[in-house]
Amino acid sequence: MQISQIFRSSIGKKLLLAITGLSWAGFAVGHFIGNTTLLLKDPTPFNKYAHFLSGLGGALILVELILAASLLVHLFFAIKVTLENRKARPVKYAVSKSAGRESKKGFATSTMIYTGILLIIFLVLHITHFKFGAVYMTTVDGNQIRDLYKTVYEFYADPINTAYYVIMMILLGTHLSHGVWSAFQSLGLNGNRFTPFIYKVGFLVAVIVSVGFIAIPIYIHFTGGAV
Amino acid sequence: MEKLINLTLKIWRQKNAKSSGKMVEYHVKDVSTEMSFLEMLDVLNEDLSLKGDDPVEFDSDCREGICGTCGVVINGIAHGEQKATTVCQLHMRHFKDGETITIEPWRARAFPVIKDLVVDRKAFDRIMASGGYISIKTGSAAEANSILIPKEDSDLAMDMAACIGCGACVASCPNASASLFVGAKISQLSLLPQGKIEAKQRAENMVAQMDAEMFGACTNIQECEAVCPKEISISGIARMRREYFKAAVK
């Protein structure tokens, strides 16, 4: 088989969606764990963590490039697969329901493309809000480093910013609630014990990441917004 | 207990493949709850014929749930609400007096409507012709223990072989994907020693044909499994993917 044939096939396209989607889901989990330091009253651990990451230099840029490329591939094939799937049913049903039972037809499965597109817009804004946001400096252990903690606290003092993040994180949770287990199924990983397990894990990851990412801005907004 | 019920039917009527169709409303009276859904349509058609109208065209053959010829979407669900049931085995006792029932054909670009509720499912035949067989000579029935097959594998192959090719998976899939059908066919053969010999070529060709027929890509919604009259599991879709990946890296 030609390599290009694989990625033109329905199965190959979903393989790429799965790999890129899972890498982003993995990133989201890691990102959340790192950000829990924002819940501390002391800005130093978070600032040190951010400083450590930016100090990685080439390695950080490599990871960023991989994530950016992943996202573009994900976006491209998500749009392509969605459009092709719509074309596969040119005449819609007058009435369409779910039989229930094993079916996962519902809000999350039918809005993947919309939650996804809203997420990529969010990601661009998110980077401008913080990575390229207001720069303050602070002194830690005698070194001048960026006070990203202050940037974050200042940002979430605004209720509109907070509300926007809360809504976007609900959408992230929705996307992942179907995305994570679906990715494993797209990779061909299915089993009597594995599939119910990974479905629960995927759902749990979605809930933890979205509830966690919602808790941080809300906590900051109501406790430290005036910093 | 037999009861007689009256129903309002909204049925997709379409003269031929080229014309555009529309939903038409009919009233049927004194339908016995012991009838099957198709017998109810037979009664409607007798009425229509007597009035000089064109009867509603629909497919059926065995009427015992084993051949895969019948199939319509009833109130938005392929083969109707009953679990593990083809429309020929669906009985009118599941409907209420005075109910309105919407009846539509399978909808997919790869399954064009020929007339009313009848669609052209030759796309499935072309997929089967592209690899859904074994081409080695198997001779006469071999001694049962000369090729050992794990019980789990033969059971699973049998589960997959239960597919009657009705197309409800395609009809119910929001993406009109044929993955459950193709997955079942690929799995049934790849699980058994006789089928393993041509497994890679088969996976490559059947998937290529499935895509060429313009079925959608599977996004793991599992509606197909929920409506499948033979309750075929989407584990068959995962197996198809594994077989395809094996073929891809050969």
Ligand code: HEM
């Ligand atoms: C660029 C914006 C995005 C778009 C347009 C998008 C859209 C989609 C679509 C249409 C699917 C296929 C749905 C399906 O097969 O069920 C999908 C799957 C997936 N997405 Fe996204 N998404 C985006 C961003 C993200 C992000 C940021 C993440 C992770 C944090 C993510 C994780 C996943 C996962 C894990 C899958 C499952 C892949 C599979 O089923 O094989 N996506 N996405």
Ligand code: FES
């Ligand atoms: S007519 Fe044979 S399965 Fe329904």
